[in-house]
Amino acid sequence: MTRPDPPASRLRPADLLATGMLGLRSRRSRAVLSGLGIAIGIAAIVAVAGVTRSSQAALLAQIDRLGTNLLTVASGTGLSGGERELPASATPMSRRVDGVLAVAPTAHLPTVNVYRNPLVPSGQTGGLAVRAADATLLTALDGRVGQGRFLDAATAAYPVTVLGHVAAGTLGITTLDPGIRVWIGGRWFTVAGILDPFPFAPEVDGSALVGFPVARSVFGYEGRPSRLYVRARQERVTQVSELLGATANPANPDQVEVTRPSDALTARVAVAESAATLFLGLGAIALLVGGIGIGNIMVISVLERRGEIGLRRALGATRGHVAGQFLAESAVLGTLGGTGGVLIGYLTTAAVARSRGWATQIPVEALWGGLLVAVVVGGLAGLYPALRAARLTPSDALRAD
Numbered sequence: 001m002t003r004p005d006p007p008a009s010r011l012r013p014a015d016l017l018a019t020g021m022l023g024l025r026s027r028r029s030r031a032v033l034s035g036l037g038i039a040i041g042i043a044a045i046v047a048v049a050g051v052t053r054s055s056q057a058a059l060l061a062q063i064d065r066l067g068t069n070l071l072t073v074a075s076g077t078g079l080s081g082g083e084r085e086l087p088a089s090a091t092p093m094s095r096r097v098d099g100v101l102a103v104a105p106t107a108h109l110p111t112v113n114v115y116r117n118p119l120v121p122s123g124q125t126g127g128l129a130v131r132a133a134d135a136t137l138l139t140a141l142d143g144r145v146g147q148g149r150f151l152d153a154a155t156a157a158y159p160v161t162v163l164g165h166v167a168a169g170t171l172g173i174t175t176l177d178p179g180i181r182v183w184i185g186g187r188w189f190t191v192a193g194i195l196d197p198f199p200f201a202p203e204v205d206g207s208a209l210v211g212f213p214v215a216r217s218v219f220g221y222e223g224r225p226s227r228l229y230v231r232a233r234q235e236r237v238t239q240v241s242e243l244l245g246a247t248a249n250p251a252n253p254d255q256v257e258v259t260r261p262s263d264a265l266t267a268r269v270a271v272a273e274s275a276a277t278l279f280l281g282l283g284a285i286a287l288l289v290g291g292i293g294i295g296n297i298m299v300i301s302v303l304e305r306r307g308e309i310g311l312r313r314a315l316g317a318t319r320g321h322v323a324g325q326f327l328a329e330s331a332v333l334g335t336l337g338g339t340g341g342v343l344i345g346y347l348t349t350a351a352v353a354r355s356r357g358w359a360t361q362i363p364v365e366a367l368w369g370g371l372l373v374a375v376v377v378g379g380l381a382g383l384y385p386a387l388r389a390a391r392l393t394p395s396d397a398l399r400a401d
Contacts, residue, residue, distance in 0.1 A: 027301075031333060034297045037290025038337025038377060039344060042370045044283030046345025050362035051352050058358040069101075069237050070141070070200055072259050073228040073248050082110025083226035086256070090248040094228055097243050099236030104140035105225035106204075107132040107212075112185040112219050114161075114208040116171045120183070126170045130184055131207040132215035140229040141201055147176040148193030156211025159218070161189040165197040166205040184208060185219055200261035201229065290337065291377040298330050298385035309392050323390035327382050334378015338371040345370070 073094065075084035091105040112130040113122070135152055137143070149155075150162055161184060163173065171182060173191065180191040189210065198204045215221035228248065232240040241260065246253040302309070309322055346362060353360040 030297060031336070034294050035290075035333050035337030035340065037293040038287065038334055038374050039290070039341040041283050041285075041287025041290050042338050042341025042374050043344035043348065044286055044341075045280060045373075046342055046362065046366050046370050047348040047352075048280050048283060049366040050345060050349030050360070053361045053363055054349060054353045054358045055356070057361050058356070068260065069232050069234045070261055071230040071232060071237070071241055071244060072201075072261060073230060073244050074226065074257055074259075075249070075255050076257060083108040084255075085224040085226050086228065086248055087251075088224050090228060091225055093247050094230060094244060097240055097247055099233045099240045100230055101233060102136060102140040102231040104133070104136040104229040106137065106209075106227050106229070107215065107221060107224065108226045109185075109210075109215060109219055109221065114167070114171070114189075115183040116173075118183045118186075127206060128167050128170055129203070129207045131204070131209050132212050132221055133209045134212055137204070137209070137229065140231045141198055141204070142231075143198055143204075144196040145193045146196040148191070150193055150195075151209060151211050155192055157213035157217075158211075159184075159187060159189045159214060160192045160211070162193040162195060162209045163191055164195050164205040164207045164209070166202075167208055168194045170206075182208065184210065187218070203227070287373070287377060291334075291381040293381075294330055294333050294337075294378055295381040295384065297333075298326060298382045299388070301329070302326065302385045302389045305389075306392065309389055319390040322392075323386040326386035326389050327379060330382020330385070331375055331379045334374045334376070334381070335371070337378070338374020341374065342367055342370050 073086070073090070075086055077083055085107070091103055094100060095103045109130045109132060113125045114128050114130050115125075133151065134156060135150060138145070138150055145162070146165070148162070151160065161182060163171065163182070168174070173180060173182075173194065176191060176194055181188045182191060183189075189208070195204070212221065212223075216223065228244075230240065230244060237260070241258050244258045245256040249256045312322060346367070349362055350360045352358075
């Protein structure tokens with residue numbers, strides 16, 4: 001009577017995990033350093049994906065809030081660096097174009113500068129400009145006054161100015177206290193208000209705005225605008241854009257440039273995506289280096305633990321058991337590194353988003369995908385060392401020990 005074959009030796013998943021953790025628990029510093037490479041790569045990938053998504057969401061929300069139906073009409077700059085003037089008829093003619101909701105003329109006064117006081121040397125302008133404007137500017141730009149009030153019919157004829165957000169900061173005016181004045185064109189102007197930022201009109205942000213009447217009486221303004229801000233109906237933006245050049249300057253329409261400021265923000269989204277691709281590549285390289293590091297550590301671990309491998313084989317462990325032990329160990333290293341990387345990437349994204357005033361948005365696929373990639377990289381990194389350990393015979397392993 002033949003004796004039945006003994007049952008095949010099996011290693012439960014829980015036992016496999018326990019044996020895989022043996023080497024990590026006995027060499028904790030090495031395990032931390034091995035997982036650090038994976039963590040850096042995953043953190044870079046998650047952070048780049050999160051920061052890019054958060055910034056894009058903020059930009060798109062800003063575009064939606066400000067609208068894509070704002071157009072600017074200008075003739076470029078002259079040799080002196082000031083904006084070229086449009087015909088005096090540009091404003092009323094543009095308002096007659098079908099689909100136009102509002103037109104706000106502004107005029108750059110190139111020979112007039114703004115300073116905090118008359119003691120500042122004349123060449124130190126800080127890149128600020130002085131522009132003539134009226135109350136229609138806020139309507140066309142859908143802008144807000146952060147402090148004080150904007151120009152109106154009562155203040156436009158007097159030495160009163162409203163500062164753009166950047167101009168106020170450059171001049172050192174953060175709060176609008178009573179009696180605050182700035183030196184414009186050789187005389188004092190009272191600051192009536194400070195504007196909130198204009199993402200679609202940075203030239204307004206860096207300007208001191210004065211009324212058309214005072215610009216005419218004090219600075220010799222002749223009534224010709226240098227830039228128009230046109231708010232059009234959303235469904236007719238393209239048609240209005242095509243007509244504004246010839247309408248604003250019928251004699252030389254080719255000298256007029258009509259632009260849509262929201263296109264600049266949209267372009268920033270594309271630039272952010274391009275930059276993100278570069279950083280994702282760097283993160284992938286860091287992940288590869290981390291995987292190579294785990295592979296090296298696992299090879300060294302196999303060499304150091306030949307006696308343990310031989311003893312386990314002598315006690316009945318199969319080649320599959322030994323290979324599974326080292327594969328589990330490398331996969332656990334990858335999992336720990338991936339978990340740490342996801343956490344670091346999330347915290348980095350949250351910190352950056354909070355500092356910029358964005359809502360934190362991280363693609364879900366970046367979180368679980370990052371962890372999955374870390375586990376796969378860890379497993380692949382441990383494949384060769386596991387196969388090498390499995391090929392050791394009990395006699396060779398114990399003799400080497």
